[in-house]
Amino acid sequence: MGFLDFLVWMLWIYLVVVCIWIFIWIFIDIFRDHSLNGWAKALWVIFLVILPFLGAIIYLIARGGSMAKRQAAIAQAQAASQADYIRSVAGSASSPAGEISQAQALLDAGTITQAEFDSLKAKALA
Structure with missing residues (x-):
């Protein structure tokens, strides 16, 4: 195995880790979103399990903006909670x-x- 083969393997390992991280982040966002009802969550999960890459791309396109807004709201709530605790x-x-x-x-x-x-x-x- 040469150095080029090593670099190719490292690239594939990196891509697998990134894909797993994206899927985990999407699943977390699906279950953290309070605007989706149970059936919509179930459909997104089924879609991600059956067609993972297509489902992830469609989810990121369709709901990527709201993912960022939810994450920003959570960060603001945590910052406010921490500030209240520090003041107390x-x-x-x-x-x-x-x-x-x-x-x-x-x-x-x-x-x-x-x-x-x-x-x-x-x-x-x-």
Whole structure:
């Protein structure tokens, strides 16, 4: 087996992996799409199983734009969810007065000592 044969095999392996990835992505999109009813999903799956390459090409032509829109909507929802989580974890004490009031609440609860409270107050005021 020469170097050219090796390159041809690598090309075929690459094409097989790409085809499998495209089919997986199309199946994920079919079942993620809420605008398709069950019968339409079943017909697309049957079409992709019987005529895989033709079915994939037709699906990408017919529904490729909506695939991108659904993926963008999912990405926006995930970004919004992550931003909400970060805001909730970050806390609300962004001003010195808020930090001092949180430290006072910890002191009143007995979580920290007076020396720790004074240290936190000095940091907040600095």
